[in-house]
Every structure is written in C-alpha cells, then in structure tokens.
Amino acid sequence: MTASARTGAVAILAGNGALPGLLAAALLSAGRTPVVFAIAGEADPAGLPAGAPVHVIRWGEIGRLFKLIQASGCREAIFVGGIARRPDFTSLRPDLGAMKLIPRIVQIMRNGDDRLLGEVAGIFAERGVELVGPLDVAPDLALGIGAAGGLRPSPEAMREITVARSAALAIGRLDIGQAAVALGARVVAVEAAEGTDMMLARVAELRRGGRLADSGGVLVKCLKPQQDRRLDLPTIGPDTAERAAAAGLSGVAADAGATLLAGRAETVAAFDRLGLFLWGLAAETAHG
C-alpha cells in the first residue's frame, strides 16, 4: 500500500445492509471519491449518500464492472455488505471470466473465505486495482477500546467475556465462526454457518424453554486469528443490541479496532436504550 493510493476514487462493491452507505459517507468526509457498485437485488440505493456516483451491477456484468472501475479512476476497491440471495443468471449470460469470478465473490462476501479472497484480489490486481478493507480507508467506523455507550460490564460479565472470547478464538482458528455466548462459566452457544442472528435466537429459545438461567450472559465477536482484514469483519449495529436483549444478555464485546459499527450513534443509542453494554476489547498481549 503506497501513500498515494489513499487519495482519489475508491470502488465500493456493495452488498446489503447499512455499511456500504456508511462507508461511502466516511470516504466523502475524508475527501475521497467513493464510486458505489450496487449489487442488484442486494444493495439499497436509498441508503447511499448524495455525492457518491452509483452504478447498479448485476452478477453477470463483471466485464462492465471492471470497465467502470477503470473509467472512474479507482485504484482501490472494497467489498462490503452482505449477500442474501443466490446470483440470478436467468436474465443475463455472463462471460467466461465472470463465470469463474462470480461464485468466488459471492463466497467471499458471504463467508469471508480467505483462500478465495487471495484469488479474487489477484484478478483485481491484474487490472491495477488493489482490494483493501473498509477500516483501511475509514478507521472511524471501528469500535474503540472500552465502553462505547453508558454501561460497563460487571465483574461477572467480564469473566463471561473471557470465557466467550476463548471459545470464539478457538472456533475462529478452525475457520468455523467468529462469535460465542457465555453465561456464568459456561459457553452456551457457538456460531458456525447459521450466523450470529440465528445463534442469538437460539439462546432466546433455550431461555424460554427453561434450559438456561433467566438472564445474564454475554456475546463476544472476534476476528478469526488468521483472517484477512479486508473481508468479513465482525459487525455490530442496532439490530445486534435488539437481538442480544431478546436473548436476555447483559451486553456485547468485540475486538476494538477491527469491528465495524453499522452506525456509531444509532448503535450506541440502541445499546443504551436497551440497558446493554457494548465493550471494545483491546488486542490480547502475547502473555495475556
């Protein structure tokens, strides 16, 4: 990464959720020119800031995507947002290059597959475009260290955070998931393919069934130790607060400096309103 690459236009390949718009706004504030490539059927153009050019891109149009990226002078590209639907090729016949690239892009945006990310980054690099991560260009979107809102974890919650973090890191090392819930000294839920939302719904269900204590417990989200930070960063938003509250948790902790907030003010307001803490974990020291 050269210093000169941190100026000028940057391509945002945008999936669903609030992050593409927040990232575009952060880039505009930083004096950059975001160019949004909104994936048809996923990205919500209404969430994008005025001032950022938007091109709607269908899955078959990889050739057009590269032409537009180069025509707009983008030397960097960022993949951000989720992919909820399977690519629809019925309306458009992709070219051969696209047929190879599309499933890889879907896979890395869905599951943060690091091996495929390297391949996709190589294909972008051949065209003079560097894949970077959202926090490389918009560090203000990151959760900071310590309490983000008005509440702090109790000593009991701090112990739960330690327990859940160990579990999240263990499954992260195996490339299984990024999140775990601990209640007391016990890990009660571990995230795999179902994702954090469905894991929290499970905790709520176990509570309703009387299989867990009525309240307390924490969610911890962590980077996989070996993961590429250009993709699949832990993300926390107002809906995280709502789902954690519905699961009866006392709060959420995540890696500071490596977790995206889907709207800082809205997220902190939701945690405060629901009486939950949001806690940014400092990086573990080698002896920690």
Next chain:
Amino acid sequence: MTASARTGAVAILAGNGALPGLLAAALLSAGRTPVVFAIAGEADPAGLPAGAPVHVIRWGEIGRLFKLIQASGCREAIFVGGIARRPDFTSLRPDLGAMKLIPRIVQIMRNGDDRLLGEVAGIFAERGVELVGPLDVAPDLALGIGAAGGLRPSPEAMREITVARSAALAIGRLDIGQAAVALGARVVAVEAAEGTDMMLARVAELRRGGRLADSGGVLVKCLKPQQDRRLDLPTIGPDTAERAAAAGLSGVAADAGATLLAGRAETVAAFDRLGLFLWGLAAETAHG
C-alpha cells in the same frame, strides 16, 4: 475398582430415555442384579426389564435413596439417562444433605459437569458406594470400530469426518459440547447448550433456507478429551438416525468403545433403513 466389585447388586439412578432399561437388561444378562432407582417424572418404568427391582425416587428423597441402596447391597451406582424437568420440591421438603446434593446430581446428569461429579462421587464413596460408568459394567452397549450397519462412509465423507472431529474435539477441550457437523471442508454447526437434536434441526433449517448445499455432510460425536467416562457419554439411537436424515446428512461417526447405543439392533436398523452410515472411530494415536 476391585474385581469383587464387579459382582452382585448395582444401583442404577435412572433418568429418561431408553438407556436405563437397556443397562438393566445388560446387567441381568451378565449375571448382575440391577436395582433401579427411577427418578419420578423422568424414568419410564415401562422400559425396564422384568427381574430388576424398581424404586421410584423423588428429588427430595436422597436420604431414602441411600438407605435403599445400602439395604439392597449395592456397592456400585451408575447415573444414566437424561433429566428434562427441573426438580419439583413443592410436594416434599428435602433434608439439608439433599438440598446440597440434588442440584449437583441434576447438573451432572444434564451437563456432565466433571467437577461436580467428583463431589457427588465423594458423597457416595463416604457411604461405601462407588460411582461407575455404564460401559464399565456393560461394555456391550458400546459402538464398535468401523461400520455398525450396512453402509460405509465415502472418501468424501471420511474427509468430512476428519474436519468435524477436529471441531468436536476443540469444543470438547473447552467443555462446550461433544458434536459438530461438517459439510465439504467446512464445519457448519457446533453443539453447545442446545444439544445434538437442536443442532441437527438447525442444519435442516439452513438447508431449507438454501444456505447449505442440498445434501451430504456428517455428524461427529466425540468424548471431551478430559471428560470423566462415568457420565454424559455420547449416545446414538434410532432417533439420531432420523434427525441426521432430516438434516440431509450422509451419516454419523462417533468414538468407538465410548459411545452408548440406545438399542444396538434398533439403532443399526434405523441407519440402514434411512441409507446412512454409522461409523465407530478408533482412538486417535499419539502421532495421529
């Protein structure tokens, strides 16, 4: 364990499910005298073999339990079967010793808590009764090495078994759970407080939602590496075959010699009928 302890009467503290009855029958076949203490509201007396004396025990009656164990000459006791309900103390006031012991027994029968098991075993030992495991006295209930039924894992399923086993051992080491599901090279579900049934239901749900490939994948159940084998052994029965089939899996693998079959003939028949393999894993060698 002395050789002489492997004769005579043995107390079975029986929770729900088929295992208490199967264990009592296996003990009768081996010339032992099982004395069943059926936990009221949990154990099903209909599933018990004729020839085994049965005492229904309510949670408050720990004093009576010990008197009956000693009166029947039992020098060994086994906890087997699940606990689905919270103990009900409304109808009976437990004595002080029971108040301390009951929650520990519930916890170890539910969650296999090794630390509490040591305490409970100590309380039984003070009364001259040794807590042992079901496979210590009835090794024929165990899954053997290799294919239990007519089907064997494909080479692809063998690779999935390796992946799921690593995940199950990793969470086992953290005392989180015993089971994981792998599909291709990826772990898609990991068991924690929800248990294996709810984890398999989740895999079925992810499949229906198009979030996993349509079929294939394996369930692996493993002993936690540090676990006490007197409690909470992995258990596989006909319902495991049904739930695995509903989740679209190609089969199930578990530790040979350490996994209980809830009815060998019925279990193998269910796996065969549903077209799934049931595979007993040999212990891993130190260099494996």
